[in-house]
Amino acid sequence: MPTRAQLSQVDEEQLLATIDRWLEKDIRPVVKTFDHEDAYPAAIVAQMKELGLFGATIAQEFGGLGLPATTYAKLVMRIASVWMAITGIFNSHLMLALAIEKFGTKRQQQAWLPRLASGDVRGGLALTEPDAGTDLQGIRMTARRDGGDYVINGTKTWISNGIEGSCFAILVKTDPNAQPRHKGMSLFIAPKQKGFRVGRKLEKLGYNCIDSAELILQDYRIPADHLIGEVEGKGFYQATGGLELGRINVAARGVGMAEGALRLATEYAQLRRTFGKPICEHQAIQLKLGEMVTRAQAARLLTLAAAEAFDRGERCDLEAGTAKFFSSEAALENSTEALRIHGAYGYSKEYDIERFYRDAPLTCIGEGTNEMQRIIIAKQWIKRNPVS
Numbered sequence: 410m411p412t413r414a415q416l417s418q419v420d421e422e423q424l425l426a427t428i429d430r431w432l433e434k435d436i437r438p439v440v441k442t443f444d445h446e447d448a449y450p451a452a453i454v455a456q457m458k459e460l461g462l463f464g465a466t467i468a469q470e471f472g473g474l475g476l477p478a479t480t481y482a483k484l485v486m487r488i489a490s491v492w493m494a495i496t497g498i499f500n501s502h503l504m505l506a507l508a509i510e511k512f513g514t515k516r517q518q519q520a521w522l523p524r525l526a527s528g529d530v531r532g533g534l535a536l537t538e539p540d541a542g543t544d545l546q547g548i549r550m551t552a553r554r555d556g557g558d559y560v561i562n563g564t565k566t567w568i569s570n571g572i573e574g575s576c577f578a579i580l581v582k583t584d585p586n587a588q589p590r591h592k593g594m595s596l597f598i599a600p601k602q603k604g605f606r607v608g609r610k611l612e613k614l615g616y617n618c619i620d621s622a623e624l625i626l627q628d629y630r631i632p633a634d635h636l637i638g639e640v641e642g643k644g645f646y647q648a649t650g651g652l653e654l655g656r657i658n659v660a661a662r663g664v665g666m667a668e669g670a671l672r673l674a675t676e677y678a679q680l681r682r683t684f685g686k687p688i689c690e691h692q693a694i695q696l697k698l699g700e701m702v703t704r705a706q707a708a709r710l711l712t713l714a715a716a717e718a719f720d721r722g723e724r725c726d727l728e729a730g731t732a733k734f735f736s737s738e739a740a741l742e743n744s745t746e747a748l749r750i751h752g753a754y755g756y757s758k759e760y761d762i763e764r765f766y767r768d769a770p771l772t773c774i775g776e777g778t779n780e781m782q783r784i785i786i787a788k789q790w791i792k793r794n795p796v797s
Contacts, residue, residue: 415720421480428484431460432491440492444764447617449573453495457528462499464526466654467506471522478654478716482661486709489665490672493768496665497619500658501533501569505578507651508534508596512638521576521598532574535565535599535624536648542567543781545580545645546590550626552581552597559583559597559636561629564608571622572607576600579626580648583641591645596637604629615767652776653715653725656733659776660712663736666772667705667743670765674701674747677754677762688750697750701743708736727789734782737772744769 416424435456443450457463466481467473476484488496506525509517524530541547550563561581568577579599587593599605608623633639637647678689678698688694715728744765748755755762773779 415477416480421483424476424480425483425487427460428487431456432488436488436491436495441758441761441764444492444494444617445758449620450495450618454498454528454531454573457495457499461526463502463528463531464506465499466503467510467522467526471510471518472526473506473522478657478719479713482657482664482712482716485658485661486665486668486712489662490669491665493662493666493765493772494616494619496658496662497569497616498531500655502531502574503658504534504651504655505532505576507654508578508637508647509598511650512596512643512647513598514639516634517598517637517639525576530576530600531570532576533568533570533578534648534651535568535571535577535579537565537567539564539566543778545648546594548580548582548594550579550581551585552583552595554583554633555630557633558630559633561597561599561604561626561631563626565624565626566608567611567621568624569619569621571624572610572620574601577624578637578648579624580644583644587642592642594644594648595641596644596647597631598635598637599626599629599631602629602631614770615764616771653719653729655776656729656782657712657715657719659772660708660715660729660732660736663733663738663740663769663772664705664708664712666740666765666769667701667708667736670740670743670747670762670769671698671701671705673760673762673765674698674743674750677747677751681752694750697746701746704739704743708732708739711735727786727793730777730782730785730789733772733776734779734786737769737779740765740769740772 461474464473465476469475485496509521536545538548552559552561577599579597581595582593583595584593604627606625608625611621678694679687681688711732715725715732718725718728747762748766751760751762754760
């Protein structure tokens, strides 16, 4: 996989300034309408294509922006501070691209990455099944070799971009009897075609507008050259090989939401008056704001540290895990505290903070639950600090 060169400070500032202008002009005025209607933002997706977001981390040789993880994280933070949900539209897509770019053959890279970078082909990563989420080795979807093809059967669920996407990296069992189980798993590039249908759209507490759906494959036949890397049994590592970047993305979403909630609370606390003065002058509110500032800043530092380690090519599951864990909890706590600062208005759909309150819990679940993150962090910490 090509290495990512750091952007110059000027280039990064120009990119982020472009994103800021887009957020203020085209996103902030419409976010409540889209969120409340849970409507797919097709016009915004078209703008995201023009901005190059669907190729954000894809190498420039394939038509992408080739952004380093540090710049990508800052970009996600900016967007999530206004509307977290739309970051999921391109993040899941980029996990598909990363699997092909990192593990695919040269022919697969050349065939798929330019179309993914342009956004002409959009999709995601299809791992979760009704009985297999955190325990990916428990998946039941199978792929059977039949001459020059594979025939796939099974169901995936909670797949982002499942309705509007056109292509997915799908994790299956090519050898259901393999031991250990992960050696029987393979990852396929699966475009929508005969035998591939979308089940029901899954209704959610928040994270509206991005479609989460069931994918049902029944006697779905694809050529053998759609097996990523064209070697069976590598799928588990290929599917989890992008989780470090995925967790950095979720951490960046958490930072954005923590900072966005803090911004809303700060503005409201200066405008709302009780007992003859702005509520920001009441000690009870100051205690909340002080904790919120600290959480948001700490989350940002942890996330950028993880992104910097990723860009150096280091193993960073500990750094990505701590960033994802802390930042997502910061998003949840800041959103809750901001809602309480707003009082009754925080419970009203007229104010943006109720959206943050509904969206934040997803960051504690996506890309590995925070319960699992604690275990990963502890195991990696022990490995790095053995008793001599």
